[in-house]
Amino acid sequence: MSAVTRINAVLRSLLSISEDQPLPKPTAMLKALYDCPTFRECRENGKDCRLIIRALSDQSIIQSLKAGSAVSYQSGVNHWIGFCIMLEDMWPGSKPVHSQLDVTEDEATDWILTIPKHGTAASYISHLKLACALARRPTDWDGQRLCAALKSKLIGNPIDIKKTRWVLRKDMLVLMMARFRYQGQEWLRILILVAFVFQFRVFSEYLVIRYVDIVFEGLHLPPGTQMLKITLDGRKNRRYRHTLERPCTCVIPPKKGQVALGAELCVVHQFAEYLRNDPYYHLARRTDSTHLVVGGVLDHAAIIPALKNGARDCGDVDWRTAATHGPRRGFASEMAVAGAKLKEILEAGDWRSPAFQDYIESVKDQLL
Numbered sequence: 001m002s003a004v005t006r007i008n009a010v011l012r013s014l015l016s017i018s019e020d021q022p023l024p025k026p027t028a029m030l031k032a033l034y035d036c037p038t039f040r041e042c043r044e045n046g047k048d049c050r051l052i053i054r055a056l057s058d059q060s061i062i063q064s065l066k067a068g069s070a071v072s073y074q075s076g077v078n079h080w081i082g083f084c085i086m087l088e089d090m091w092p093g094s095k096p097v098h099s100q101l102d103v104t105e106d107e108a109t110d111w112i113l114t115i116p117k118h119g120t121a122a123s124y125i126s127h128l129k130l131a132c133a134l135a136r137r138p139t140d141w142d143g144q145r146l147c148a149a150l151k152s153k154l155i156g157n158p159i160d161i162k163k164t165r166w167v168l169r170k171d172m173l174v175l176m177m178a179r180f181r182y183q184g185q186e187w188l189r190i191l192i193l194v195a196f197v198f199q200f201r202v203f204s205e206y207l208v209i210r211y212v213d214i215v216f217e218g219l220h221l222p223p224g225t226q227m228l229k230i231t232l233d234g235r236k237n238r239r240y241r242h243t244l245e246r247p248c249t250c251v252i253p254p255k256k257g258q259v260a261l262g263a264e265l266c267v268v269h270q271f272a273e274y275l276r277n278d279p280y281y282h283l284a285r286r287t288d289s290t291h292l293v294v295g296g297v298l299d300h301a302a303i304i305p306a307l308k309n310g311a312r313d314c315g316d317v318d319w320r321t322a323a324t325h326g327p328r329r330g331f332a333s334e335m336a337v338a339g340a341k342l343k344e345i346l347e348a349g350d351w352r353s354p355a356f357q358d359y360i361e362s363v364k365d366q367l368l
Helices: 003-015 027-036 038-046 050-063 071-089 105-112 118-136 145-152 170-182 186-197 202-206 267-276 279-287 301-315 328-336 340-350 353-366
Strands: 216-217 227-232 240-247
Touching: 003 027, 003 050, 038 050, 050 118, 071 240, 105 118, 105 145, 118 145, 118 186, 170 186, 170 301, 170 328, 186 202, 186 240, 186 267, 186 301, 186 328, 202 301, 216 267, 227 267, 240 267, 328 340
Parallel strands: none
Antiparallel strands: 216 227, 227 240
8 A cells, every 4th residue: 555545544534534535625624634533632632733744744755765665765774773783782872772863974974884785875875864854853964975985886896796686487486386385375475476477576566566457357268268467557667557468377388488387377377266365355346446455464574584485495595595576587587498589578577688688697508
């Protein structure tokens, strides 16, 4: 659920307005808030009503984060907190808890020394600035010294160590799906399957799919004729609303360039079976609600650790690098091995050529 949706839901609750009614216009909103029971009760009990408004305004600031960036934002802030704890442990009194958001330029410059990659350091700085802004603390620590220290990371390390990117190949996907089913983690089993077959980016695409934008066609017909259609508001390289389709693979053999999936990895029937037991899916279908999304009640921060644990338990030697892009890279790699043309792979996965060429490094020896 987006920050805007949450804020409007709280406002409707405060004003006793149903979901199918529009919110009041600005002038009417002021009067409605002043007269609402919650604010009236606060005034009668000497409580500060502004704290409610301030909490909602903070929520609106959070919406400035791009879709799927919440976990990354938490990582940046958590890393800064960890740095402050380290300083306090090493030099007691240097960075007590109450001063963690009283940042100095020297502290910020020292902090990013511990973050080797330029992109990660730049993101973490923006996350800390947002945290300071939410706490009403100064952000003028982002000065010339910090900018220079950040720029220095573009030069690169003397020893170039290529980063290993996790690729979830089909054989490992099958093992991990079986493992997650055994552990009762059906949501994770389906997540990696759908992300694999559709080549979804998990946080910015799969988890924000609206239930009402999932359509199954022909489920009452014999296997092989069904179709799954998912409509997205946009993807990284296709920033407009569009629909993606995947057919049933239970009985139809793959053509050249297509990945052999079979019934075990048929995304149509596997996803349909999962959604039959999802109460939020049925609620969304009954109400036509656009607010209910696939990842609405999932713990997003638990996904990557769960993937690492699953990959480790299934014997993947690269389990430490397991992440949500693995299924996406895996299907692109399987398409390459199956003989798909570069144009087909790029279009199917919303890839840009340089990124794709880097990700299929793991299968270069299998390409014809």
